[in-house]
Structure formats: structure tokens, C-alpha cells
Amino acid sequence: MTANNTANVSRFERILAFMLLGLVLLSVGTFVAIIVGTWQGMSSSDFAGGIWPGVVMVPYIGLPLAFVLLITLMITSAVKRSRENQRTTTQR
Template sequence: MTANNPSNVSRLERTLAFMLLGLVLLSVVTFLAIIIGTWQGMGSADFAGGIWPVVVMVPYIGLPLAFLLLITLMITSMVRRSRDNKRTTTQR
């Protein structure tokens, strides 16, 4: 029987995964803040002042960027697995 050695996840993949998680969580939290603010009676003029313009823009930028990070993470994972596969087939 051959032992299946799990390949180590690279630092790049781990960094991409944490960035993806952070962006999604930040976007969801700001989205919930907008929903709660609207529920509390804030209007369009109220969202135009203070820190609210930044809060409103985070989901617009964060979620597409998180999607791009997800695609990048999937590609790097596939490349790593392909290299590991080639390495194990040539050792046999």
C-alpha cells in the first residue's frame, strides 16, 4: 500500500484564502450595517455623510475582488495539484 502524503499548502494559497475570507466577512458586515441603518430610518441623505460613503462602497468593491481572489486561489490550487501529480507519477 502506498501512503498518501498530503501536500503542504503554500504560503500564497493560505494568504489568498485569508484575504478572501476577510473581504467576504467585511463586505457582509458592511452590508448588514446598511440594512440595519435603513431599518432604523436612515435615508439617502444620511448615507452621504461621515463614514457611510466608505461603508456603502465596501460591498461594491470587496465582493468582486473576493470573487477574483477565489478564482486565483482555485487556479493556484489546480497548478499545485497538477505538479504534485506529475511528481508522484514520475517517482513510480
């Protein structure tokens, strides 16, 4: 267990991770804004004007897209580990 096991994170994986984090935070933030707006007495007709239609649509689009990014990040990480494992096995 004294082998040097440094995990190098590629730029692509880092970008995927930050995009995932940003989408989740944005979606949760807009979801909280909708909850607070409803708690303050806004009705469904109040959400039809201004910037609210965009705010309402962000969780519908952002969370599924974040899920797709998560799956993509997991696949790229698994492929990278598999390639590194094959390289390590062939070097022995």
C-alpha cells in the first residue's frame, strides 16, 4: 500500500464537475425562491409574469441535465480508471 496512487483529474472531468455543481445549486436556489414566493402569498397567476416563468422552468431543465452530467462524469471516471488499471497491469 505504499505505491504512489495520485489521482490526476483531467480538465474535462473538472469542467463536468463544476457544471454539475452549478446546475444543482442554481436549480435548488430557484426551487427555494419558488417556495419562498409561495410562502409569501404568491398565487399561480403571479408566477406567470416577469422573470418568474424562467425561474419556474430552471429546475425542470437543470436537474435532469445535472443528472446527465453526473452519469457522464461517472462513465468518464470509470473509463479512465479502467485504462490506468490496464496500464498498471501490463507494466508489472
